[in-house]
Amino acid sequence: MKLYRLGENELIQWVTRQIRTDRSVVRGIGDDCAVLRGTGRNLQLFACDMLVEGVHFRRRDPAGAVGWKALAVNVSDIAAMGGLPRHAVVSLGLPRQIPVSFVDGLYRGLCRCAKRYGVNLVGGDTVRAAQVVIDVAILGEVEKGRVVYRAGARVGDTLLVTGRLGGSLRSGRHLRFSPRVREARALTAQARLHAMMDLSDGLRQDLPRICQASGVGAVLEVTKIPRHAGCSIAQALTDGEDFELLIAAAGRDADRLLPWAKRNLPCGLHRIGTVVAAKPHSVVTLVAPKGTKIPSSLAGFQHF
Amino acid sequence: MKLYRLGENELIQWVTRQIRTDRSVVRGIGDDCAVLRGTGRNLQLFACDMLVEGVHFRRRDPAGAVGWKALAVNVSDIAAMGGLPRHAVVSLGLPRQIPVSFVDGLYRGLCRCAKRYGVNLVGGDTVRAAQVVIDVAILGEVEKGRVVYRAGARVGDTLLVTGRLGGSLRSGRHLRFSPRVREARALTAQARLHAMMDLSDGLRQDLPRICQASGVGAVLEVTKIPRHAGCSIAQALTDGEDFELLIAAAGRDADRLLPWAKRNLPCGLHRIGTVVAAKPHSVVTLVAPKGTKIPSSLAGFQHF
Incomplete structure (x- = not known):
């Protein structure tokens, strides 16, 4: 069977069934972020979101805006849990022929978004790829009493x-x-x-x-x-x-x-x-x- | 200027110069992992590594081995700091026509590596892409007295x-x-x-x-x-x-x-x-x- 016949929801459900986690994981796959037990009063949030050229942006889009979006979609995942974003790492897949000015713009956009939302850009990886791929993983934190999940809606809400x-x-x-x-x-x-x-x-x-x-x-x-x-x-x-x-x-x-x-x-x-x-x-x-x-x-x- | 003329080391140095981080970051870009101040006695390690079809593996390689490698290269980054791996998130870029059996194999390999090294797979993202791209971000921990950086080699060592x-x-x-x-x-x-x-x-x-x-x-x-x-x-x-x-x-x-x-x-x-x-x-x-x-x-x- 080809992947497109399975669909995204089914893929996630099927992956989730195969995975076991230990007690330090409050919430694993299936929400906007994973929720991890911290050592203090706060919980830690962990998520990633990948942008692909031709799907989430086009090569002719302003590189700065693409960089902004790559981090912003991750910051949005932290927001969706009621948390504050803290740290991010960025993996970049780049064609060899891409102008350095595009990569420069990409990073400027990432930095602009990082500054606005108080995110530390702390690491990354750059590899050769056929199309531009940007994957950001983000860490955030949230007080135990303020985390909001997808599960929890009640009849009458x-x-x-x-x-x-x-x-x-x-x-x-x-x-x-x-x-x-x-x-x-x-x-x-x-x-x-x-x-x-x-x-x-x-x-x-x-x-x-x-x-x-x-x-x-x-x-x-x-x-x-x-x-x-x-x-x-x-x-x-x-x-x-x-x-x-x-x-x-x-x-x-x-x-x-x-x-x-x-x-x-x-x-x-x-x-x-x-x-x-x-x-x-x-x-x-x-x-x-x-x-x-x-x-x-x-x-x-x-x-x- | 085209990217391939700049080179990977120069790209990393140039990115690093543009980035400012706050006091919670002990070590940012430039080592095998970022090192973050935790609330307890331990430091937190954070890294990512992206694998791209045709660069780091071929489509005809066993999918299970590709999945194993995708997590293992990240576990290796944690090892390089003297730490223990704890949690990972996985972003997958997949062509629509890829057989479900390949994705199944990929996840089995990821799960096998996760189990062997005590890693919780806690989240991910799946998107459409022209080639198979796997990006893993990993969290680990290490005692303050046992973290090892790239910087620190002394004359005579x-x-x-x-x-x-x-x-x-x-x-x-x-x-x-x-x-x-x-x-x-x-x-x-x-x-x-x-x-x-x-x-x-x-x-x-x-x-x-x-x-x-x-x-x-x-x-x-x-x-x-x-x-x-x-x-x-x-x-x-x-x-x-x-x-x-x-x-x-x-x-x-x-x-x-x-x-x-x-x-x-x-x-x-x-x-x-x-x-x-x-x-x-x-x-x-x-x-x-x-x-x-x-x-x-x-x-x-x-x-x-």
Whole structure:
């Protein structure tokens, strides 16, 4: 069987079943970051994200923006757990004929993002490759009482999302987005969030991941999804690469967070749905006022 | 300017100059691992190594051996600092048409290496790519009193190497080598080593790195280099991918370690040279008994 027939979710599930870890691992494969027991009061977060030319960026994109994105997608994984990014290592696969100016730009972008988010770039590897490949691994930390997993959403919870969705690739926003570290920290300081993740593959693919991890279903009010200008509901659901936060919180906490966010979160916070009991064949139900057009086949981006 | 004209050493030096880190970083870019201040008595080690199809392995190599190597080269980086490997994350770039059996084999090899060396595989990323790319990032730990850097070799030190060198790629040894974790731990328990690194690019390229980091020179007795059967001196110097340990230790410690190693290190430990004062234009001097043939142009493998 060829890999693309298996799909990314199945690949991850199948890998996860094969792996055993020891007691120092609080959470292994399957969340935005691995969670490791530290020696102090904090937990350690560990994750990696690989960008490939032609998939996540194009050679003609500004190298600085590509470098920024390579670290920012990892910082976003730390944000999704409620943590603070600390250290990163960078592996670069580079064609021999690539101009040094491209590599220079790449590092400037990496450094700019590192400085903005307080990340130490502490190591790396550079190897020859047919296409530009950038893999960043990141370490972060989070207080034991403030870590937020994908699993933890409860029936009756309100679903919230930061910022606006849709059109990230087309507009170039995917190359210059701001990971929601400050926003996640502010939210976990205000309330005990039940579940959180960052939206990389689009709501239509990512929301079922929270549902599956939590053993719940969801009702999504599609007209409530905050959209970027010019984006349809379908685009907001499926475009991906928004790197906004998807959150499940108790209804009373959401009621308190929404007005608080109006004053304190410039990116905005929106109620988009409700967590319901799991159903056997439909994890997420889309609802909309009569007359709203929703394409029948909504599917997000699959890597394979 | 094209990248291949700059070279790997220059690229690393140039990147390092641009980067600032905070007080939690004991050692950043430039050693086998980054060294981070932990909260307890131990230091944390952090490194990454990327393998690319056609450079570090071929598609027709056994997938299990490729998976083993992908983790083993990282475990070797931890060994080179005197540490113990703990956790790893794996990013995989995979062509859509690759058989699932290859990916299965890859993970089996990764898991086999993880089990052997006590590494928790805790996360990863899988993306589409034109060629198979495997990047592993690893976390390890080491007691403050036992960490060994590349910098630290002193004039008068004896240079030692574990195992035998040469022919690793040709023989396929590079796909099934054993990282020298146990050996490094045993050696640092016996003596305070001054400098250490693992030999990935060949003695001819790697020894100057210890010299440069330590501000010293070296005299290498080429006939003393332990070679694999059928390997010439030139091959032992330049083939690379041996993943043996290169060590600088005080003469009196080396005198004690060598007979001890005969009883306790099955892979062997050999004296191959001496650390001398730095000279302006020749970091490493090769010496050999009269009549020994040494090719005049000895250069190791350069990635670009």
